[in-house]
Amino acid sequence: MSHRRVRPAPRSRLITWWATAGAVTALALGLPGTSVAADRPAPPEGGIASAPAAFVRGTLAPDAAPPGANNWKCRPTAAHPRPVVLLHATLTNAHTNWSMLSPQLKRAGYCVFAPNYGGAPGVPFKGTKHIPDSAREIARYVDRVLKATGSRQVDLVGHSQGGGLLPRWYLRFEGGTNPARPSHNKVRRLIGLAPSNHGTTLSGLGTLTTALGLNPTVSAVAGQAYSDQLVGSRVNTVLDRDGDTQRGVAYTVIATRYDEAVTPYRNQFLTAGPGATVRNITLQDICPQDRSEHLSIAYDSNAAQLVLNALDPAHAERVHCRFSAPLLGG
Secondary structure: OOOOOOOOHHHHHHHHHHHHHHHHHHHOOHHHHHHHOOOOOOOOOOOOOOOHHHHHEEEEEEEEOOOOOOOOOOOOOOOOOOOEEEOOOOEEEEHHHHHOOOHHHHHHHOEEOOOOOOOOOOOEEEEEHHHHHHHHHHHHHHHHHHHOOOOOOEEEEEEHHHHHHHHHHHHHHHHOOOOOOHHHEEEEEEEEEOOOOOEEEEHHHHHHHHOOOOHHHHHHHHHHHHHHEOOOHHHHHHHHHOOOOOOOOOOEEEEEEOOOOOOOHHHHOOOOOOOOOOEEEEEHHHOOOOOOOOOHHOOHHHHHHHHHHOOOOEEEEEEEOOOOOOOOOO
């Protein structure tokens, strides 16, 4: 991981982030803390190509599976032997987060599953619970996927919390890996889109609430996952104590320089330990014109191709770089 000095986020990005954070936090008021899986299967047709459209549909139908996901009769093929489990970000849900990538993976021949976690039925803003509690939910869900599909392992693709602290906690502490016998791991690959691997300053918001002692107050509104993902949190400290990775797992991090939520963006990168591999990718190193930030990276066709390549590196395809806009994707 680079130790170069990170430039402060431009003022316009800070204003955008503070406005977004304020709006989302206001909408999150009063969320209860139980969880539900997005079990109702959806057809592979009807994918959504922009983040705002997905947000609207996911808000209206927060417990619906994204298109192409959660067909419990799906059986993996020899070409794609591992089901893909998609893990959404904080203060979102599976439908909102994965309505572009899920049908794309389905069309590519994967069995796709997308749980909701860390939030109550009927509310659109999930992923708010204490991360170790959510990791136990994911452990049960992965076991269910393995039993239903007859597979030995899954691949995880996650966004933000869902690509960082949550799956890493599951891998290390909730049975996702077997340190004594890595060949018996339940997870082969972890691919994180803008993952919160080493905590965030939230473009200064997290630094401010920490300095003012307001993290418990903010977490009471936005959920414990807020505090868990800040730089220096207990969850981060425990996870980082014995290294970033687990034996037998291949990790891919896909980050954007324009991230306004997981900051500095280099906090997303991992360092490979024994028996693991890591590939850290900055989107703009591959597609310089890409302007996706934290929210729109899940609706970025360039990032989607990198996910497909990471899932099946033997058949990786060149990324045909397209312009992807902040908040919209492309």
